[in-house]
Amino acid sequence: xxxxxxxxxxxxxxxxxxxxxxxxxxxxxxxxxxxxxxxxxxxxxxxxxxxxxxxxxxxxxxxxxxxxxxxxxxxxxxxxxxxxxxxxx
Ligand SMILES: [Zn+2]
Numbered sequence: 001x002x003x004x005x006x007x008x009x010x011x012x013x014x015x016x017x018x019x020x021x022x023x024x025x026x027x028x029x030x031x032x033x034x035x036x037x038x039x040x041x042x043x044x045x046x047x048x049x050x051x052x053x054x055x056x057x058x059x060x061x062x063x064x065x066x067x068x069x070x071x072x073x074x075x076x077x078x079x080x081x082x083x084x085x086x087x088x089x
Contacts, residue, residue, distance in 0.1 A: 007055030
């Protein structure tokens with residue numbers, strides 16, 4: 001698969017209320033079950049799910065802001081939401 005083909009692959013993202021992308025997963029048939037779980041987790045958090053491309057994810061993925069990604073001092077270890085751990089890109 002070329003880099004361009006990979007960038008064009010459909011993906012799902014979970015967007016936190018602050019606007020940051022905090023979950024991203026490639027929409028591939030063999031991942032359908034996992035993706036359904038990830039998307040359900042995002043929706044439970046009250047976040048927005050969007051269908052984009054892998055290239056979009058690569059361009060817009062970031063470390064998060066202070067709202068969704070508090071500075072280390074305030075963040076308890078292993079307190080990250082489950083959706084945040086799903087990044088198979
Ligand atoms: Zn944020």
